[in-house]
Amino acid sequence: MSSTKPDFDLRLPRPALLRPPWSITGRLTVLYVGSTAALLLVASGFLYYGLKESLGRQDDAIINGKLQVVQMLLRDHPDKPDALASELEHEALSNQVLKHYLRILDTRGRVLMETPGMSAFLPVMVFPAPPGTGGETSTTMTRTVPPDQHYRLATKETAIGAGATERRILQGALDVAHNEILLADYRWKLLVALSVGTLLAAIAGIGVTHAGLRPLAILARTTQRITASKLDERLASDNWPVELQDFAVAFDAMLDRLQDSFRRLEAFSADIAHAMRNPINNLRGETEVALTRARTPEEYRHTMASTLEELERLSRMTEALLFIARADNPQTSLERVAFDARREMDAVREFYEALASEHHVTVECAGNAPLVGNPMLVRRAVSNLLANALKYTPAGGRIALRATPRPDGSVEITVTDTGEGIAAEHLPHVFDRFFQVNKTQASTTHGAGLGLAIVQTIMRLHGGTASIASTPGQGTTVTLVFPRGESGQPVRIL
Numbered sequence: 001m002s003s004t005k006p007d008f009d010l011r012l013p014r015p016a017l018l019r020p021p022w023s024i025t026g027r028l029t030v031l032y033v034g035s036t037a038a039l040l041l042v043a044s045g046f047l048y049y050g051l052k053e054s055l056g057r058q059d060d061a062i063i064n065g066k067l068q069v070v071q072m073l074l075r076d077h078p079d080k081p082d083a084l085a086s087e088l089e090h091e092a093l094s095n096q097v098l099k100h101y102l103r104i105l106d107t108r109g110r111v112l113m114e115t116p117g118m119s120a121f122l123p124v125m126v127f128p129a130p131p132g133t134g135g136e137t138s139t140t141m142t143r144t145v146p147p148d149q150h151y152r153l154a155t156k157e158t159a160i161g162a163g164a165t166e167r168r169i170l171q172g173a174l175d176v177a178h179n180e181i182l183l184a185d186y187r188w189k190l191l192v193a194l195s196v197g198t199l200l201a202a203i204a205g206i207g208v209t210h211a212g213l214r215p216l217a218i219l220a221r222t223t224q225r226i227t228a229s230k231l232d233e234r235l236a237s238d239n240w241p242v243e244l245q246d247f248a249v250a251f252d253a254m255l256d257r258l259q260d261s262f263r264r265l266e267a268f269s270a271d272i273a274h275a276m277r278n279p280i281n282n283l284r285g286e287t288e289v290a291l292t293r294a295r296t297p298e299e300y301r302h303t304m305a306s307t308l309e310e311l312e313r314l315s316r317m318t319e320a321l322l323f324i325a326r327a328d329n330p331q332t333s334l335e336r337v338a339f340d341a342r343r344e345m346d347a348v349r350e351f352y353e354a355l356a357s358e359h360h361v362t363v364e365c366a367g368n369a370p371l372v373g374n375p376m377l378v379r380r381a382v383s384n385l386l387a388n389a390l391k392y393t394p395a396g397g398r399i400a401l402r403a404t405p406r407p408d409g410s411v412e413i414t415v416t417d418t419g420e421g422i423a424a425e426h427l428p429h430v431f432d433r434f435f436q437v438n439k440t441q442a443s444t445t446h447g448a449g450l451g452l453a454i455v456q457t458i459m460r461l462h463g464g465t466a467s468i469a470s471t472p473g474q475g476t477t478v479t480l481v482f483p484r485g486e487s488g489q490p491v492r493i494l
Contacts, residue, residue, distance in 0.1 A: 032205035099175035360395035389417035409484030421472035
């Protein structure tokens with residue numbers, strides 16, 4: 001039998017190894033230690049370089065001082081070779097602390113006099129060339145001579161005697177091994193100081209970081225106590241660092257909004273349950289009564305008509321709630337067009353003309369203004385206001401619709417009635433969902449308290465405002481203000 005390998009690999013790919021995230025403590029500690037180590041390294045380098053340069057200047061001063069003594073003897077006392085020999089031989093050999101070596105050459109490079117034994121480890125060619133000016137300057141350099149001996153070398157050219165007819169080349173060397181020992185010891189101490197300083201910086205960095213991040217730990221513990229049922233926790237206090245003050249204030253503002261939203265949601269849920277309970281109980285009660293015994297077709301027809309009425313009420317309520325929910329979606333948008341506000345108000349008046357005649361209420365339209373908005377929604381807002389005014393305006397009353405342009409380009413639509421009015425304590429809540437001033441009258445008129453809430457939602461969609469003013473016993477005026485806009489621009493809820 002022959003086996004064939006599949007053209008594809010059935011093995012699943014191995015997940016990539018995820019590196020654990022760095023903690024803020026670790027990051028700050030590494031940054032703190034790194035910056036401290038860098039500063040210590042720069043400071044140590046500066047100190048080491050400064051010490052080395054200082055030792056070099058001292059060595060130059062010593063060796064040049066020795067050469068100046070020889071130069072003075074050659075220039076001022078050329079007839080005293082004993083003094084010169086004493087300086088080159090006895091003085092150099094007797095100084096065991098600062099070992100130095102001197103040599104005198106002629107202009108052809110022949111050795112005329114030198115410290116005994118100097119040629120064995122410091123031949124003429126290892127010294128730098130003289131400046132050649134014959135002045136006070138000299139050429140200096142540091143050189144390592146086998147076996148690992150360090151010397152500071154200097155070369156100078158000088159004249160002999162007062163007439164300066166002859167010239168000599170002076171070479172001097174200073175043993176600087178003690179400097180190298182000193183620098184090596186200094187390097188070791190700097191290395192120890194750098195290591196200890198970095199270690200102490202790491203320990204201090206961890207402690208300082210933990211102390212600095214303690215407010216974040218307190219912040220985390222505080223936020224963990226916040227739940228949907230406990231939104232009264234607040235962070236703002238005078239104890240937070242300046243960097244966290246803005247965050248604490250913004251977080252508290254968010255909690256305020258959430259708490260208000262939860263409160264509204266709870267109230268909204270309770271209102272929905274209450275509003276749905278009445279028509280459902282009515283449907284259940286009528287159905288139970290109808291089923292208690294045999295009924296005539298006329299009685300069943302009456303029960304079904306009453307049931308249909310309650311179902312229509314539920315349908316209108318559901319439609320209103322769905323409209324408000326869609327409008328509350330931040331992604332909801334609509335197109336605006338330019339239209340005549342008076343035309344829409346006349347259409348609404350004609351639609352309610354029969355109902356107004358039945359209630360013996362006069363409805364009038366006045367004014368005219370070009371409006372930029374959504375005609376269907378504007379008509380719905382005016383229709384809700386007119387229907388609400390007809391409910392609470394007694395026979396013989398009057399309702400006036402008026403459109404007025406404003407100087408700033410906005411348009412104002414007012415609906416004024418001569419009804420019973422609204423008490424001042426109820427005015428701030430009339431635009432709330434399911435709010436009803438007169439529960440008894442609302443139940444007889446099959447109202448759900450969503451008409452004015454829909455009006456406010458429509459105005460929010462247009463970026464406008466809705467306000468109400470009322471005097472008990474005299475009437476109510478609702479004012480809708482539509483902002484100035486250009487047709488074709490979408491309106492979004494922000």
